[in-house]
Amino acid sequence: xxxxxxxxxxxxxxxxxxxxxxxxxxxxxxxxxxxxxxxxxxxxxxxxxxxxxxxxxxxxxxxxxxxxxxxxxxxxxxxxxxxxxxxxxxxxxxxxxxxxxxxxxxxxxxxxxxxxxxxxxxxxxxxxxxxxxxxxxxxxxxxxxxxxxxxxxxxxxxxxxxxxxxxxxxxxxxxxxxxxxxxxxxxxxxxxxxxxxxxxxxxxxxxxxxxxxxxxxxxxxxxxxxxxxxxxxxxxxxxxxxxxxxxxxxxxxxxxxxxxxxxxxxxxxxxxxxxxxxxxxxxxxxxxxxxxxxxxxxxxxxxxxxxxxxxxxxxxxxxxxxxxxxxxxxxxxxxxxxxxxxxxxxxxxxxxxxxxxxxxxxxxxxxxxxxxxxxxxxxxxxxxxxxxxxxxxxxxxxxxxxxxxxxx
Amino acid sequence: xxxxxxxxxxxxxxxxxxxxxxxxxxxxxxxxxxxxxxxxxxxxxxxxxxxxxxxxxxxxxxxxxxxxxxxxxxxxxxxxxxxxxxxxxxxxxxxxxxxxxxxxxxxxxxxxxxxxxxxxxxxxxxxxxxxxxxxxxxxxxxxxxxxxxxxxxxxxxxxxxxxxxxxxxxxxxxxxxxxxxxxxxxxxxxxxxxxxxxxxxxxxxxxxxxxxxxxxxxxxxxxxxxxxxxxxxxxxxxxxxxxxxxxxxxxxxxxxxxxxxxxxxxxxxxxxxxxxxxxxxxxxxxxxxxxxxxxxxxxxxxxxxxxxxxxxxxxxxxxxxxxxxxxxxxxxxxxxxxxxxxxxxxxxxxxxxxxxxxxxxxxxxxxxxxxxxxxxxxxxxxxxxxxxxxxxxxxxxxxxxxxxxxxxxxxxxxxxxxxxxxxxxxxx
Numbered sequence: 108x109x110x111x112x113x114x115x116x117x118x119x120x121x122x123x124x125x126x127x128x129x130x131x132x133x134x135x136x137x138x139x140x141x142x143x144x145x146x147x148x149x150x151x152x153x154x155x156x157x158x159x160x161x162x163x164x165x166x167x168x169x170x171x172x173x174x175x176x177x178x179x180x181x182x183x184x185x186x187x188x189x190x191x192x193x194x195x196x197x198x199x200x201x202x203x204x205x206x207x208x209x210x211x212x213x214x215x216x217x218x219x220x221x222x223x224x225x226x227x228x229x230x231x232x233x234x235x236x237x238x239x240x241x242x243x244x245x246x247x248x249x250x251x252x253x254x255x256x257x258x259x260x261x262x263x264x265x266x267x268x269x270x271x272x273x274x275x276x277x278x279x280x281x282x283x284x285x286x287x288x289x290x291x292x293x294x295x296x297x298x299x300x301x302x303x304x305x306x307x308x309x310x311x312x313x314x315x316x317x318x319x320x321x322x323x324x325x326x327x328x329x330x331x332x333x334x335x336x337x338x339x340x341x342x343x344x345x346x347x348x349x350x351x352x353x354x355x356x357x358x359x360x361x362x363x364x365x366x367x368x369x370x371x372x373x374x375x376x377x378x379x380x381x382x383x384x385x386x387x388x389x390x391x392x393x394x395x396x397x398x399x400x401x402x403x404x405x406x407x408x409x410x411x412x413x414x415x416x417x418x419x420x421x422x423x424x425x426x427x428x429x430x431x432x433x434x435x436x437x438x439x440x441x442x443x444x445x446x447x448x449x450x451x452x453x454x455x456x457x458x459x460x461x462x463x464x465x466x467x468x469x470x471x472x473x474x475x476x477x478x479x480x481x482x483x484x485x486x487x488x489x490x491x492x493x494x495x496x497x498x499x500x501x502x503x504x505x506x507x508x509x510x511x512x513x514x515x
Numbered sequence: 516x517x518x519x520x521x522x523x524x525x526x527x528x529x530x531x532x533x534x535x536x537x538x539x540x541x542x543x544x545x546x547x548x549x550x551x552x553x554x555x556x557x558x559x560x561x562x563x564x565x566x567x568x569x570x571x572x573x574x575x576x577x578x579x580x581x582x583x584x585x586x587x588x589x590x591x592x593x594x595x596x597x598x599x600x601x602x603x604x605x606x607x608x609x610x611x612x613x614x615x616x617x618x619x620x621x622x623x624x625x626x627x628x629x630x631x632x633x634x635x636x637x638x639x640x641x642x643x644x645x646x647x648x649x650x651x652x653x654x655x656x657x658x659x660x661x662x663x664x665x666x667x668x669x670x671x672x673x674x675x676x677x678x679x680x681x682x683x684x685x686x687x688x689x690x691x692x693x694x695x696x697x698x699x700x701x702x703x704x705x706x707x708x709x710x711x712x713x714x715x716x717x718x719x720x721x722x723x724x725x726x727x728x729x730x731x732x733x734x735x736x737x738x739x740x741x742x743x744x745x746x747x748x749x750x751x752x753x754x755x756x757x758x759x760x761x762x763x764x765x766x767x768x769x770x771x772x773x774x775x776x777x778x779x780x781x782x783x784x785x786x787x788x789x790x791x792x793x794x795x796x797x798x799x800x801x802x803x804x805x806x807x808x809x810x811x812x813x814x815x816x817x818x819x820x821x822x823x824x825x826x827x828x829x830x831x832x833x834x835x836x837x838x839x840x841x842x843x844x845x846x847x848x849x850x851x852x853x854x855x856x857x858x859x860x861x862x863x864x865x866x867x868x869x870x871x872x873x874x875x876x877x878x879x880x881x882x883x884x885x886x887x888x889x890x891x892x893x894x895x896x897x898x899x900x901x902x903x904x905x906x907x908x909x910x911x912x913x914x915x916x917x918x919x920x921x922x923x924x925x926x927x928x929x930x931x932x933x934x935x936x937x938x939x940x941x942x943x
Binding site for chain 1: 669689696700724764863876894
């Protein structure tokens with residue numbers, strides 16, 4: 108029998124990450140019990156703290172919802188890393204940590220005196236992860252960008268969209284949200300396992316382009332093995348028909364349907380009352396449905412237009428057809444019965460923002476108490492607490508460093 | 516010193532033992548399909564021993580293209596070859612009593628089981644977590660399903676595009692004038708694989724760290740994985756009451772978006788993200804190049820978000836930048852813009868990736884043998900570089916049932932009994 112516990116309790120992370128991919132990496136650890144201490148600076152703010160949306164639309168370093176969701180369960184200390192005394196504090200914190208994480212441009216940590224070799228001198232078995240845009244060295248290692256340009260550089264954007272229009276991508280900084288944080292968190296946990304077994308720490312270098320490309324293996328191989336460039340195909344990603352996104356009643360309402368098996372096809376034409384298609388025995392053949400996919404797609408769209416999207420989804424599912432409403436943000440937060448039943452949305456009380464919505468992790472784990480345990484920290488909220496509890500400093504020492512502008 | 520292949524160079528010393536991956540010694544059973552096989556690959560590439568348990572006729576991923584030489588065949592699927600590199604394959608019918616028995620014996624030796632059956636299917640076979648962990652208390656079982664094990668949609672049918680829809684990412688993709696367009700490449704399933712890998716490692720960590728090894732069941736919802744890709748759309752609704760929409764084919768704000776060039780397109784963020792940090796540098800670039808009209812971009816309104824959001828600003832920017840852009844290649848714009856520390860990137864095609872000098876420097880692409888054809892295929896390599904514990908594909912993807920007999924022999928099932936099981940349709 109396992110008892111409920113925070114699975115990563117006992118792991119401490121000295122967290123120098125900021126903005127998107129880095130902050131989400133350490134959130135994945137914090138929401139499972141790691142003590143993630145975010146080292147911030149009032150003079151060099153995490154730009155996500157200044158990123159919309161803001162509570163009530165009012166800008167403020169403690170009011171960004173984007174920042175909040177990506178930094179749940181963490182503690183924040185403010186240290187001026189430009190001052191030698193600030194760097195000395197960071198070294199003390201690292202000495203008490205298992206993991207050091209950053210996603211700066213290469214060279215930034217070295218400027219603080221906190222490159223891997225320097226950190227290793229403080230704590231030999233540290234797991235040190237750097238996740239810059241293009242890796243720690245090479246002809247383009249200093250090139251800059253964001254999730255959007257990484258999506259472009261990695262071919263993700265090229266591959267997504269309509270064939271006759273400009274590449275669409277995902278419409279988001281996709282690599283920041285899934286590929287990079289998941290790969291980085293997995294790498295950290297794997298390195299911690301190795302350390303547990305051997306006592307050996309290590310350096311992990313992640314280029315934020317590479318996890319994304321690793322998810323595009325089949326498109327890479329279509330070129331390297333077959334000398335063909337994979338082109339955009341709209342929503343027709345699978346070798347089967349019908350498969351696509353169709354309009355529903357209301358403004359900008361849509362449903363995704365995939366009915367490529369015979370039984371799903373029968374269910375679909377019956378629910379939509381497509382009697383002509385249902386009577387066409389040639390369409391009982393998968394290859395005929397493929398040949399006539401454009402005609403079929405138009406017939407489906409004509410029929411779905413008058414349906415309420417949720418009602419159509421439920422009716423199609425009851426008939427054995429894979430169908431899902433295209434949820435917008437409002438619907439997903441307020442009206443998705445599945446996410447509600449799974450308690451995906453967690454409302455946390457934040458000292459300045461009041462109650463706001465956070466994502467629960469994408470998975471549940473038996474015998475574990477999982478987060479988010481606390482809302483995003485205020486800038487420097489835990490400076491005194493960490494200095495006392497983790498670094499063993501006295502109140503006088505803390506006051507002196509605050510006075511000197513080292514802690515701010 | 517870090518080598519590109521992830522091995523460490525200790526100058527002046529020589530190693531007497533070969534480097535092993537960080538997950539060396541872990542035993543993983545991968546009984547999954549599209550939503551879990553990349554998870555199994557992540558474990559295998561760091562040194563875990565991964566057995567792919569395939570149903571009768573083989574994994575469904577074998578039926579997805581593209582196929583080698585465009586010849587559809589279950590041994591020529593490129594996705595299968597990629598996502599299952601380094602695994603061993605056993606063909607095992609879990610709907611037979613004998614197959615379940617063998618499966619339980621494999622579970623008894625495993626640290627981790629990855630599976631993606633519809634909720635209830637494993638229980639109907641007596642292979643749910645409660646049953647398995649009774650005789651395998653160490654087991655971490657990671658179940659990946661479209662909507663999770665519980666809730667009103669748990670039994671709903673799905674496809675990648677269905678979970679992209681219900682997970683909110685689909686609505687953000689595509690052009691305002693057309694239906695939403697899904698991300699390429701089964702990204703919902705792959706997102707689930709990645710979160711499953713993280714979840715599994717957390718559970719394995721907890722099992723060891725708690726000093727009382729205890730199994731855990733992980734319940735991954737693909738829908739919830741997709742929700743985490745919604746960026747700030749959820750918070751925009753929650754905090755400001757606005758619903759983010761799709762915007763492909765248009766500049767997000769003036770100076771930010773896709774622009775056509777001589778040999779394709781580039782993505783340019785003239786101001787940066789939600790700020791104007793790079794604006795002056797971008798304008799200076801155009802001035803230095805003598806671009807007609809660039810002077811206009813120096814006016815103060817170009818620093819105001821409200822102006823950048825107008826159609827007038829977007830049109831004016833495009834009318835100035837695009838003619839210049841069309842005179843340059845992707846590579847030229849990338850090099851020239853980045854030399855000025857501006858956020859610009861090519862819209863790479865898959866082919867371009869193989870010509871990317873930064874990826875080449877890092878030895879990112881690697882060679883993977885393909886069993887059936889005897890060819891060596893160039894594939895994406897290490898997504899992370901470890902200084903001490905190398906990332907390494909352990910070998911080609913298996914043929915269907917390639918290791919069935921070896922694995923059964925390891926369970927001390929004699930060849931004669933194996934032939935009975937093959938004849939009875941239990942193994943393949």
